[in-house]
Amino acid sequence: MTKNTIKVVVCGDDKVGKTSLITTLMKDEFIPNLQDVLPPVTINRDFSSNPYSPNGTILIDTNNEDTTQLHLQLKSADVIWLVYSDHESYEKISLYWMMLFRSLGLNIPVILCKNKCDRYNNSYNTDDQISIASDTKVEDEEFIPILMEFKEVDTCIKASALTKYNVNQAFYLCQRSITYPIVPLFDARLGQLKPLARDALERIFLLSDNDQDNYLNDEEMLALQKKCFNKSIDINELEFIKDTLLHIKPSSSSHENQYYVEGKGITKNGFLMLNKIYAEKGRHETIWGMLRVFRYTDSLSLDDAILHPKLNIPDTSSVELSPKGYRFLIELFLKFDKDNDGGLNDTELGAMFKCTPGLPKLWSQTDFPLSTVVNNRGSITLQGWLAQWSMTTFLSYSITTEYLIYFGFEDDTRVALQITKARRFRRRAGKFYRTKVNDRKVFNCLVIGKQKCGKTSLLESFLGRLYSTLYTPTTKPRIAVNSLELKGGKQYYLILQEFNELEESSILHDKQKLKDCDVLCLTYDSSDPESFSYLIDLFKKYNRNFKSIPIIFVALKADLDKQQQRGSLQPDDFAEQLYLDHPLHASSLWLSSLNELFIKITETAIAPESCTAGFPEELKSDDSDYMQTAVVLGSSIGFITLLAFTVLKIFKPNDHA
Structure with missing residues (x-):
């Protein structure tokens, strides 16, 4: 968020007091008869009380005679401290200096400082401790035209190197223009918060409105203050804020005040208005204090x-x-x-x-x-x-x-x-297979099969939806995710993914997709004699990609008349050749068959060896300790749900109690 070191270039006409300002800042006293130009000066972070100040600030004094060097220094600057002291040097601010900055393509903040103000009036007290809320207000009318014409000018301030008046504050404003930049927040020409700033502040309002009533009440304002500034807001200050918003004339014709409603709190528009007032008064720190706590960068985006x-x-x-x-x-x-x-x-x-x-x-x-x-x-x-x-x-x-x-x-x-x-892998009989897993609660199953074999209905059934006779072709990937609880109280989440035939081909080519797959569920329509041959063709084409991935065959639409499959092998025979279980017969109309299938998928994800192709029965381990016999779909009551009920009791008390 903050640069480690920032470079401040001090420039302006000759004899306006640039060198004196730097010296007074460093020595805390006015020293007459100085050399024309000082070498670069580094000020450590602890010089300023600003908590977001950089680790170091380099002050560069300038010589107007060497224009090449001056231009190089300006181009390397992070902020410009532009000094004038009389009418002639004031005129050159707009006629020369601001034009020079633009011609060099500079897009950095400018702090305009009127030095030697002790010569012109006595309307200040050198002992005043000026707060941020007041000392950055524009009190001198000569600042206003420059602020209106040049958006690069961040802040204007009067100072005196001789009396030390506002010297530290002018330097602080230079630092602040980097650590608390006003440019992203406020459009001085329009007198409005900029769109990105509005969006960020609106989000802060929404997140702070804990009861979701569209008002920030006293409790929520106090919580926001505590969160952002780690201190409680003074009750008198809070009342002053509310009173200020209450008496601002609404911009619309609505009779109801749009900024603060008594008994309810500050509205979203009121919150934006409050921050607009902070920007106008130079209280950039307050706005940035909130933005940074809510993870915003200087560009008003969330930090990637x-x-x-x-x-x-x-x-x-x-x-x-x-x-x-x-x-x-x-x-x-x-x-x-x-x-x-x-x-x-x-x-x-x-x-x-x-x-x-x-x-x-x-x-x-x-x-x-x-x-x-x-x-x-x-x-x-x-x-x-x-x-x-x-x-x-x-x-x-x-x-x-x-x-x-x-x-x-x-x-x-x-x-x-x-x-x-x-995942851990083992080799047995020259083949690799995945071993049991103990720490996973989420499993990913790819549902593969010929078009119209019933995959979509399977996914719908997994989500507890009624079977529909209306056929809708799968044109884009579909996902169904639900929780299930196996006997013994262990809760898992199962992801079923379905694809059209073109996407299936792409998926089965993608090694990373297959690596992320816990189970391949190969489905066919048991009532369609042409359906299983599609799976045989897939095995011929992608046989090498199927190695070590657990496989389950599923005969869908089992409630319909079973048909002999046309092809070189029947489903049971083909499964036996791969040393896999015979296909499970399931129907969207048979709840028990679906439960059995989802149990089988989850058990296979936990103990994959038993369903890995190519292992004779005698080489397979005993996975009986992982085999469960019951599943609850649609109303899991495992740890997560119990936690939900606990939180519900805490956060949602009975309104009628």
């Missing part, structure tokens, strides 16, 4: 290093949500479930994603919320919400870290994730 932290992930490991990540997402769900019906409707989802760029692209591409569990009104349930984020984290954890920040996660997002151990 925070949105997408680097993780060291072994080649065959996966990324899952940690208990802390699940807890945050549960609390977020409960916060926006305004009607407390256990589901997020479109309005509630819209409110939740207001402080983000919108739904993740991955979700839009996979028909969210139809990719997970919804209730009978189409609202995503808590179970579906957690399943969706489990899937997102598995497929692209950087989306999860990004949105955790958008949602206001305050810690390092890496604590919301956990990395599983790398």
Whole structure:
């Protein structure tokens, strides 16, 4: 956020007191009869009380006779301290100096300083301790035309090297123009906050409005102050803020004050107006104090290093949500479930994603919320919400870290994730296979099969939806993710992915996609005699890619009349040749068959050896300790859900109690 060292170039007409200002700053006293130009001076960070000040500031005195050197120094500057002292040097500010800066292509802040002000009036007290709120206000009318004409001018200030008046403050303003830049925040010509600043402040308002009533009440304002500045706001200052907003004339014709409503709090427009006032008064620190706590960079974007932290992930490991990540997402769900019906409707989802760029692209591409569990009104349930984020984290954890920040996660997002151990492989009978896993809770299954074999209905059934006779061809990838609980109380998330035939070919060519696959579910229509030959052709074409990946054959539409498959081998015979189990027979109309299938997929992901092609039965290990016999779909009550109910009791007390 802050440069380690900034360079301040002090320039202006001859004899305006540039060298005297630098010397007074360094020596804390006025020294007459100085040399014409000082060598570069470095000031350490602890010179200023500014907590965001750079580690060092280099002050460069300039000589107007050597224009080449002057231009080089200006081009290397981070900020310009432009000094004048009388009418003649004032005229040259706009006629010469500002034109010079523009001709050099400089796009850096300029601090305009009127030196020797002790000669012109006595309207100041050298002992005054001037606050940021007042000393940066434009009190001299001669500053106004320059501020209006040149947006490069950050701040204007009067000073006197002789009396030491405002010398330290002028230097501080130079530092502040870098550490608390006003240019990204405020358009002085229009007198308005800039669009990016408005967007950032609106997001801060939304995240601070904990009760989601569109007002910041006293408690929320105090919490915001504590979070951003680590101190409580003075109650008198808070009352002054409210009184100020209450008496500002609304910009619209509405009779209701649009900035503060008594008994409710500060509105979003009032919060923006308050920050506009801070910008106008030069209280950049206050605005930046909030922006930086909410992870904004000087360009008013969220820091990419925070949105997408680097993780060291072994080649065959996966990324899952940690208990802390699940807890945050549960609390977020409960916060926006305004009607407390256990589901997020479109309005509630819209409110939740207001402080983000919108739904993740991955979700839009996979028909969210139809990719997970919804209730009978189409609202995503808590179970579906957690399943969706489990899937997102598995497929692209950087989306999860990004949105955790958008949602206001305050810690390092890496604590919301956990990395599983790398897969272990063993060799037996000259073949490699995956060994059992103990630390994974999210598994990825690719559902492959000929068009119209029933894959889409299988995914719909996994989400607890009724079978539909209406055929809809799969034109883009589909995902279904749900939680399931095996006997013994262990809860898992299973991701089923379906593709059209063209995409299947691409997937089976992609070694990384196959590496991320826990189980290949090869499906065919048991009532279509041409369906299984499609799988045989896939094996012939991609045989080498199928090695070490667990495989399950599934005969779908088992409620229809079974047909003899046309081809060189029948499904049972083909499975036997590969030393795999005979196909499971399943139907979207037979709930027990679906339960058996989803159990089998999960068990295979946990203990893959038993379903790895090419192992005779006598070479396979005894996986009986991993074989479970029961599954609960649609209403899991494992750790995550129990945690949800616990949080619900804490955060959602009975309104009628």
